[in-house]
Amino acid sequence: MNGEAPILLNYQSSTPRLSLSEAKIIYNTPFNDLLFRAQSTHRQHFDPNAVQMSRLLSIKTGGCAEDCGYCSQSSHYPTGLKASKLLEVSAVIEEAQNAKDAGATRYCMGAAWRSPKDRDMDALVAMVEGVKALGMESCMTLGMLSEIQASKLAQAGLDYYNHNIDSSERFYPEIITTRSFEDRLDTIETVRAAGIKVCAGGILGMGETVEDRISMLLTLANLPVPPESVPINQLIAIPGSKLANAAPVDPIDFVRTIALARILMPTSHLRLSAGRTEMSDEMQALCFFAGANSIFVGDTLLTADNPGDDHDVSLFHRLGLSPMPLGQA
Numbered sequence: 001m002n003g004e005a006p007i008l009l010n011y012q013s014s015t016p017r018l019s020l021s022e023a024k025i026i027y028n029t030p031f032n033d034l035l036f037r038a039q040s041t042h043r044q045h046f047d048p049n050a051v052q053m054s055r056l057l058s059i060k061t062g063g064c065a066e067d068c069g070y071c072s073q074s075s076h077y078p079t080g081l082k083a084s085k086l087l088e089v090s091a092v093i094e095e096a097q098n099a100k101d102a103g104a105t106r107y108c109m110g111a112a113w114r115s116p117k118d119r120d121m122d123a124l125v126a127m128v129e130g131v132k133a134l135g136m137e138s139c140m141t142l143g144m145l146s147e148i149q150a151s152k153l154a155q156a157g158l159d160y161y162n163h164n165i166d167s168s169e170r171f172y173p174e175i176i177t178t179r180s181f182e183d184r185l186d187t188i189e190t191v192r193a194a195g196i197k198v199c200a201g202g203i204l205g206m207g208e209t210v211e212d213r214i215s216m217l218l219t220l221a222n223l224p225v226p227p228e229s230v231p232i233n234q235l236i237a238i239p240g241s242k243l244a245n246a247a248p249v250d251p252i253d254f255v256r257t258i259a260l261a262r263i264l265m266p267t268s269h270l271r272l273s274a275g276r277t278e279m280s281d282e283m284q285a286l287c288f289f290a291g292a293n294s295i296f297v298g299d300t301l302l303t304a305d306n307p308g309d310d311h312d313v314s315l316f317h318r319l320g321l322s323p324m325p326l327g328q329a
């Protein structure tokens with residue numbers, strides 16, 4: 001130990017659990033102490049060698065009205081992405097079957113919308129029902145939801161809804177202006193109230209400070225119920241987007257952020273999400289040791305590249321990792 005008594009967390013409490021200064025102390029402990037604590041926390045709640053595998057499909061690509069500065073699909077930036085309409089339900093289910101055959105247990109469907117139109121709800125409900133009929137978990141990310149829309153998706157059996165907060169409340173307006181941080185939290189609350197599990201995380205490498213990253217994690221951890229799934233993305237700098245020239249994240253800082261997320265949200269699935277193509281195998285191994293236990297599999301993530309299945313199979317073999325069975329995911 002480094003001589004400091006570890007700050008104890010009360011995971012059962014529904015009240016805010018940690019202040020920014022307390023979380024910063026944990027983040028800044030010597031790297032080995034931080035990773036040991038994160039891995040010890042991880043082992044209390046999860047099989048340390050099992051990783052949940054999700055697959056993500058873009059069901060409606062590009063032309064989005066929002067101005068998220070990191071996104072290839074925003075109509076505010078000349079990223080060169082061609083917009084397309086909502087996919088047919090049958091095409092989505094066929095892709096879900098392929099994902100299941102390749103070992104994925106959760107199927108995530110993303111649409112580039114500010115929010116779904118009511119006329120799209122029947123198709124979205126049919127997609128959820130189709131994925132559930134395959135015996136997979138379902139997840140959607142469609143932008144902001146009304147209570148009625150959330151309720152329809154919940155009744156269809158939607159397991160998870162993804163809605164990232166992206167960054168700290170302080171830094172958020174530097175990246176997105178078309179909807180507020182508060183809007184994001186309201187959508188998360190709407191989803192939670194409908195009985196759908198929450199997937200919410202953020203992006204590192206947008207020009208935010210370390211304190212912003214810690215603050216973002218605290219916002220998630222201190223929700224009345226922390227998200228069941230927390231994706232941590234490394235920015236993929238998209239040519240033409242607002243963040244095309246953002247400086248890369250220091251890999252050690254990235255691993256520290258994963259470790260802090262594991263300590264603050266001990267029972268959440270932590271997903272090493274976008275940006276894995278830019279990470280070495282050694283960096284990913286450190287992230288798994290720090291408590292990451294979920295990944296996206298497949299060659300693409302919405303519009304971005306992802307390590308292919310062959311690479312992940314090889315990495316899992318080298319690390320002795322195995323896919324997490326559905327019942328534990």
Ligand code: SF4
Binds near residue numbers: 064065067071075111
């Ligand atoms: S991140 Fe989502 S909401 Fe933001 S511009 Fe991209 S598709 Fe639209």
